[in-house]
Amino acid sequence: MAVRAILIKPPKRGSHPRSVAVSFEPLGLLYLSAFVKKFSPHHVEVIDAQAEGALVAELGPHDFRMGMADDALRERIRAARPDVVGISALFEMQEPEVIAVARLVKEVVPMARVVLGGLDAGIRHATYLASEAVDLVVRGEGEETFLDVLDHVDQGRPLADIPGTCARGPGGEARMSPPRVPRVPFDEYPYPDRDALPRAPYDGRRAQSVAFPFARERPAMLIQASRGCRLRCAFCDIVAVHDQLVAHSPEYVVGEIRQMVERHGAREIVFVDDNFMLDQRWARRVFELVAESGLDLALDVMAGVSVWTLSKSMIDTMIRAGVYRVCLPIESGNPETIAFIKKPVNLAKTVEMIDYCNRRGLYTFANLIVGFPHETRDDIRRTIDWGNASGLDAVHYFIATPLPGSRMYPIYEQQGWIEHGDRGAVTWRTAHFTREELEALAQDASRAQLLRRVRFLARPRNAARYLWPKLSSPRRLRHALRLAAQAVASAVAAWRGAPGALPSATSRDDRVRARDAASARAA
Helix, strand or coil, X not given: CCCXXXXXXXXXXXXXXXXXXXXXXXXXXXXXXXXXXXXXXXXXXXXXXXCCCCCEEEEEXXXXXXXXXXXXHHHHHHHHCCCEEEEECCCHHHXXXXXXXXXXXXXXCCCCEEEEECHHHHHCHHHHHCCCCCCEEECCCCHHHHHHHHHHHHHCCCCCCCCCEEEECCCCCEEECCCCCCCCCHHHCCCCCHHHCCCHHHHCHHHHHHHCXXXXXXXXXXXXXXECCCCCCCCCCHHHCCCXXXXXXXXXXXXXXXXXXXXXXXXXXXXXXXXXXXXXXXXHHHHHHHHHHCCCCEEEECCCCCHHHCCHHHHHHHHHHCECEEEEEEECCCHHHHHHHCCCCCHHHHHHHHHHHHHCCCEEEEEEEECCCCCCHHHHHHHHHHHHHCCCCEEEEEECCCCCCCCCHHHHXXXXXXXXXXXXXXXXXXXXXXXXXXXXXXXXXXXXXXXXXXXXXXXXXXXXXXXXXXXXXXXXHXXXXXXXXXXXXXXXHHHCCCCCCCCCCCCHHHHHHHHHHHHHHHC
């Protein structure tokens, strides 16, 4: 027999309308759909309850929502008659919407099993299981585990002991099953089921302009060639669930890219890997194969390029493959803070690589983080001074955000620095600053860096060395003009009082929006 399942990406809610409006295709759910279809007779349907309700509604002061109305989602669930409903729970701030969807499912189909997956669900499984609308939480990679759930439901077997899950115990406590040991080789996983959803909400002109405002080519599409990370950066929550690196073969990756181009018309490929450059030999081979494929694509690495993996030959290979900008997650210009983060960043080599990237015509951006738990004003000033002198086209200053599951989160908990508000809102302070003070410092630093860069490039010698390479072909000039137009639009929006970038970004969507805000400042 077979069971009926639906997979739901919930509506998106937040305090800034522009961040709420950023909508990417739900790759995780599309991987689940493809895996179930390949290895079982079960029926699966995917609903993107954010993208299918594309208007952003203002619910109250600093409270915005993009997504389907409850009545519309209720009818979709009723029509699907699911036995199992999987809901994506990626970020802590989305918890209220996740729980709301779970309750809606139980209202419409009380006997359906509600299963949560995603980074935040895996980290805060006990919090989600406290809601009786949630039956099970999947931790880690979900394909094999979710298929196991469907098989158990089909066979009438209990779900509590499925490896890689968490369930409620007899007393209501969260009980974690043993981790799952994958049985299927990673290259036998199918490509994500990109045909499971209509493409217009992701590939259409308006959707692309919101999600990828500074892409060189469109449509831009997402790909995940590897998963997980072996680093243990203090601020990162990924390792709480995905602490090992698993990667598809370079040949598999290029095969998927070719399908994206031929079936869906992709012109830019955006890698969403947690740490694409962690295995340098593997990354170089991916770039080499893309360059040899003749596909003539633009490439971008969303989470950034690890600076310690770069060399002149690696940068040249990346450019041949179609990379046109690099975001460098340097994190800090203060050696003591880098030691606390435990990231292998060599600041002297970083400046050398930034200079080479600029001279080769790559746009260079960086994320720098200020306001770690015990950082003083002098510590923050060291990072800002380094950013000003680095040669980067643009710097976006985040403030250190205590994410559940990160190595530094217990420091904030033990000091009582974290406060939880309504609708999943979280605020915090550090030993020396409030969150608001850090946000002001970050915004001032971003503006000051922009002014310095403008003055630097205004000198003819510097313009010839660092600006001309970015304009030296019709494609590069066209992209530069797009950047300039977006920069003007951003400046007008800021002048009219529209919300700016989020220095305390807590999701991948917000980090992308912040990175692209840095692109606008650079232009």
